[in-house]
Amino acid sequence: MEPQQRSVSGSSQSPRSPSSQPFLSVSVTDPVKLGNGVQAYISYRVITKTNFPEYQGPEKIVIRRYSDFVWLRDRLFEKYKGIFIPPLPEKSAVEKFRFSAEFIEMRRQALDIFVNRIASHQELQQSEDLRTFLQADEEMMERLRSHETGIFKKKPADLMQIFKDVQSRVSDVVLGKEKPVEESNPEYEKLKNYVFELENHLAEAQKHAYRLVKRHRELGQSLSDFGKAAKLLGACEGNALGKAFSELGAKSETLSIKLQKEAHQLLMSFEEPLKDYVRAVQSIKATIAERANAFRQQCELAETIKLKEINLDKLMLTRSDKVGEAEIEYKELKAASEEATNRFETIVRLMNEEIVRFQEQKTVDMGIAFHEFAKGQARLANGIADAWRSLLPKLEVCSS
Amino acid sequence: MMGSENQGFEEAHLYASKEEMENLVLDEPLNDNKSHSNYRSALSSLADTHHPLSPPVAATPADSDPLLAPPSYSDFGNPSIHDNSYLDPPSYADVTFSPFDGDTGNDINGIESPSKSSDNSGSLSRSPSSSSEYIKITVSNPQKEQETSNSLVPGGNTYVTYLITTRTNIPEFGASEFSVRRRFRDIVTLSDRLAESYRGYFVPPRPDKNVVESQVMQKQEFVEQRRVALEKYLRRLADHPVIRKSDELKVFLQVQGKLPLPTSTDVASRMLDGAAKLPKQLFGESAVAPHEIVQPAKGGRDLLRLFKELRQSMANDWGGSKPPVVEEDKEFLERKEKMHELEQQLSNASQQAESLVKAQQDMGETMGELGLAFIKLTKFENEEAMFNSQRVRAADMKGLATAAVKASRFYRELNAQTVKHLDTFHEYLGLMLSVNGAFSDRSSALLTVQTLISELDSLHSRAEKLESASSKIFGGDKSRIHKLEELKETIRVTEDAKNVAIREYERIKGLMLDDDGI
Numbered sequence: 001m002e003p004q005q006r007s008v009s010g011s012s013q014s015p016r017s018p019s020s021q022p023f024l025s026v027s028v029t030d031p032v033k034l035g036n037g038v039q040a041y042i043s044y045r046v047i048t049k050t051n052f053p054e055y056q057g058p059e060k061i062v063i064r065r066y067s068d069f070v071w072l073r074d075r076l077f078e079k080y081k082g083i084f085i086p087p088l089p090e091k092s093a094v095e096k097f098r099f100s101a102e103f104i105e106m107r108r109q110a111l112d113i114f115v116n117r118i119a120s121h122q123e124l125q126q127s128e129d130l131r132t133f134l135q136a137d138e139e140m141m142e143r144l145r146s147h148e149t150g151i152f153k154k155k156p157a158d159l160m161q162i163f164k165d166v167q168s169r170v171s172d173v174v175l176g177k178e179k180p181v182e183e184s185n186p187e188y189e190k191l192k193n194y195v196f197e198l199e200n201h202l203a204e205a206q207k208h209a210y211r212l213v214k215r216h217r218e219l220g221q222s223l224s225d226f227g228k229a230a231k232l233l234g235a236c237e238g239n240a241l242g243k244a245f246s247e248l249g250a251k252s253e254t255l256s257i258k259l260q261k262e263a264h265q266l267l268m269s270f271e272e273p274l275k276d277y278v279r280a281v282q283s284i285k286a287t288i289a290e291r292a293n294a295f296r297q298q299c300e301l302a303e304t305i306k307l308k309e310i311n312l313d314k315l316m317l318t319r320s321d322k323v324g325e326a327e328i329e330y331k332e333l334k335a336a337s338e339e340a341t342n343r344f345e346t347i348v349r350l351m352n353e354e355i356v357r358f359q360e361q362k363t364v365d366m367g368i369a370f371h372e373f374a375k376g377q378a379r380l381a382n383g384i385a386d387a388w389r390s391l392l393p394k395l396e397v398c399s400s
Numbered sequence: 401m402m403g404s405e406n407q408g409f410e411e412a413h414l415y416a417s418k419e420e421m422e423n424l425v426l427d428e429p430l431n432d433n434k435s436h437s438n439y440r441s442a443l444s445s446l447a448d449t450h451h452p453l454s455p456p457v458a459a460t461p462a463d464s465d466p467l468l469a470p471p472s473y474s475d476f477g478n479p480s481i482h483d484n485s486y487l488d489p490p491s492y493a494d495v496t497f498s499p500f501d502g503d504t505g506n507d508i509n510g511i512e513s514p515s516k517s518s519d520n521s522g523s524l525s526r527s528p529s530s531s532s533e534y535i536k537i538t539v540s541n542p543q544k545e546q547e548t549s550n551s552l553v554p555g556g557n558t559y560v561t562y563l564i565t566t567r568t569n570i571p572e573f574g575a576s577e578f579s580v581r582r583r584f585r586d587i588v589t590l591s592d593r594l595a596e597s598y599r600g601y602f603v604p605p606r607p608d609k610n611v612v613e614s615q616v617m618q619k620q621e622f623v624e625q626r627r628v629a630l631e632k633y634l635r636r637l638a639d640h641p642v643i644r645k646s647d648e649l650k651v652f653l654q655v656q657g658k659l660p661l662p663t664s665t666d667v668a669s670r671m672l673d674g675a676a677k678l679p680k681q682l683f684g685e686s687a688v689a690p691h692e693i694v695q696p697a698k699g700g701r702d703l704l705r706l707f708k709e710l711r712q713s714m715a716n717d718w719g720g721s722k723p724p725v726v727e728e729d730k731e732f733l734e735r736k737e738k739m740h741e742l743e744q745q746l747s748n749a750s751q752q753a754e755s756l757v758k759a760q761q762d763m764g765e766t767m768g769e770l771g772l773a774f775i776k777l778t779k780f781e782n783e784e785a786m787f788n789s790q791r792v793r794a795a796d797m798k799g800l801a802t803a804a805v806k807a808s809r810f811y812r813e814l815n816a817q818t819v820k821h822l823d824t825f826h827e828y829l830g831l832m833l834s835v836n837g838a839f840s841d842r843s844s845a846l847l848t849v850q851t852l853i854s855e856l857d858s859l860h861s862r863a864e865k866l867e868s869a870s871s872k873i874f875g876g877d878k879s880r881i882h883k884l885e886e887l888k889e890t891i892r893v894t895e896d897a898k899n900v901a902i903r904e905y906e907r908i909k910g911l912m913l914d915d916d917g918i
Contacts, residue, residue, distance in 0.1 A: 194784045201777045208770040215763040222752070222759040229752040233745040236738070356787060363793040370800045377807065 082350030087279030220259030227252030600908030764811025771804030
């Protein structure tokens with residue numbers, strides 16, 4: 001049992017005093033490769049510690065795999081429209097086969113962050129699906145997972161399709177085919193533009209961050225090769241010169257190791273957060289699509305109701321015996337319309353709150369990432385300078 | 401499932417400890433609770449100045465944590481004997497390599513060949529001899545000139561000349577400063593003449609002709625590259641204690657006007673030469689003129705001699721009997737082996753140095769690009785900001801971006817220095833070429849000796865046969881006697897040639913024994 005430090009509060013409010021407050025803390029650990037060949041997958045241990053009354057006990061451990069996390073994400077996306085559901089790491093069918101230690105670790109970290117974000121979100125943490133995810137035994141989870149996959153699974157492609165539908169409807173409007181179904185809210189427009197452009201900028205930054213990781217690795221490799229070559233050269237020479245070369249070579253190899261370490265650090269603490277930021281923005285886009293949907297539904301229902309009203313009046317005038325039916329239909333429609341309006345307005349309200357939370361969260365996240373980056377680079381530079389500096393006196397001895 | 405712990409983690413120490421991972425809940429940064437509330441208070445006070453996320457992190461103990469005050473880098477450098485703040489670009493140049501300082505150009509000619517252990521080896525210091533004499537050569541001022549004589553294309557055929565300025569206090573030159581204009585072809589001539597006259601010495605190799613590059617590269621870049629190479633080459637010649645006093649070099653540096661054209665440079669005329677000689681060689685006047693013996697068999701001109709020497713070398717390799725004169729100097733062979741090994745390692749080190757330089761360059765570039773991407777992001781966030789948190793974030797990004805761009809500049813600087821110093825490997829490789837040249841001079845001289853000796857043997861035995869044949873016929877066979885006469889004449893000439901060849905070989909051998917070919 002990992003000793004669990006007294007907690008990290010379960011919500012995004014200011015830090016509270018530990019024991020009396022409700023908390024929910026989760027960790028995703030212990031990745032294990034199971035299965036063979038194409039069927040291979042990684043399973044994780046998910047440990048929950050909580051004092052929420054709805055939960056079965058103070059602590060629970062379950063085994064989950066990536067598709068379970070996807071199930072959770074999909075359920076939350078369905079139920080909590082308007083909230084930016086935390087993003088998941090990519091499925092990545094190709095890398096999965098290689099299952100490199102680094103890939104596994106990156107995924108584990110991302111999944112851990114995912115669950116914890118849900119657990120710290122005021123609304124999401126109340127979700128029943130979350131409780132199921134954290135507590136259900138493995139067989140039940142498997143049943144749920146395979147059952148839900150067909151119906152609710154929304155691949156990012158699907159979301160984009162929905163969004164494209166909305167956009168195509170807009171162009172239909174321009175061509176005069178339909179009535180406008182886009183909100184005419186200038187602030188919201190601004191937000192949408194912001195989100196789209198932000199994604200582009202972030203993607204570029206992330207691309208360079210990734211390249212920087214690669215550069216560190218390449219430089220490390222170069223230093224190692226160079227060190228070896230210097231050592232061999234030293235072996236050709238004799239005495240002091242030979243010694244000088246082998247010292248140089250040894251230092252070079254030491255630095256190579258430092259660089260490889262830093263490359264890894266950079267990947268985990270700088271590039272990954274940037275990727276995460278990109279994913280988060282994509283999640284927002286999905287919510288934007290949902291809002292557009294809800295808006296359209298609301299409009300369509302409003303339209304339909306108007307038509308029905310006219311129809312009803314007509315029927316009443318002609319004293320048709322269809323009036324009763326029509327009245328019932330009309331009432332149902334009215335109810336549906338109200339519901340649609342409610343849904344839409346909830347989404348709008350939630351989104352407004354979410355945006356504030358998102359911006360604040362991101363500022364903190366990126367602040368940490370930048371800090372780690374700077375620290376790592378400074379440490380590396382210092383290390384390199386120290387190494388070369390310590391070489392100088394040795395070389396001086398050789399040359400005198 | 402238990403072994404899985406290791407399976408998932410290649411090197412446990414590379415990853416954050418498990419404990420840290422479990423404690424990672426997003427609203428609390430890894431090491432510090434303070435920063436969170438700092439951040440909050442910063443937000444509420446609407447300040448977007450000094451970034452709140454500057455917790456004292458315990459990670460590097462010796463740090464006076466300069467990260468606490470991001471902009472001021474001056475607390476960084478630990479003062480040490482050798483360096484000043486290595487973050488100041490100008491002083492970086494003085495920082496390292498003082499023990500090895502000294503014009504690398506002068507050191508390459510290796511008064512001490514690098515592998516000789518009896519020297520104060522490892523010293524790249526200047527040669528102790530001739531301390532007061534100097535020759536300083538500069539190559540500058542490339543200019544286009546027109547080929548005046550018969551060119552097929554009217555107005556065509558331009559070439560570049562370089563101004564070669566010499567300053568010297570060596571009396572033989574007769575002046576202390578003078579200049580001439582030379583073109584690349586003249587350098588080739590000079591180099592060929594030197595190779596002839598200084599066979600067996602470590603003659604520095606001349607710059608490549610680079611025919612392909614001259615077509616492909618930008619004219620200016622190519623000319624500049626060539627100018628640098630020429631300067632390096634001439635300086636090396638000037639540093640060579642024997643060559644610097646040579647007539648060829650003197651003429652090259654001083655005599656105004658065009659240099660005499662080299663004798664038949666092109667292959668075609670050489671082949672013609674050779675073809676013309678061949679009948680003569682085949683039909684009796686087979687002796688090679690003694691004075692030409694001193695030179696290695698040149699392709700095309702001395703076809704027959706080449707054939708003979710080739711045959712001899714095959715006999716050396718495959719024949720059962722030992723050749724008459726053999727390379728017996730074990731020390732020489734050992735040294736040759738060592739040189740070969742050294743050359744390989746130098747080549748390898750040189751290659752790795754190149755990759756290292758490239759890797760550093762890439763690093764600097766990518767760092768710069770990262771910085772730029774963040775600057776764009778900063779601008780974007782500032783323009784579109786609807787929340788204060790965005791402005792805070794934008795300020796963070798700006799800090800990062802600026803630092804990244806600065807770092808990128810430093811990498812560029814670092815690389816410039818690295819190139820300068822690691823270039824020494826390349827220079828030494830060039831030296832290896834001249835060493836190889838000297839070695840092959842010796843081998844070819846030896847081969848010539850061996851060939852001549854075998855030839856003499858066969859001539860003698862032919863003469864014997866002729867004599868015994870004609871002695872049986874009373875009064876002599878006129879034609880046979882005539883042949884005998886000719887043969888004896890040939891033998892005499894060949895004998896002379898052999899002596900010359902042996903002398904040449906011994907001379908070269910002597911050069912090697914004594915200061916390694918200087």
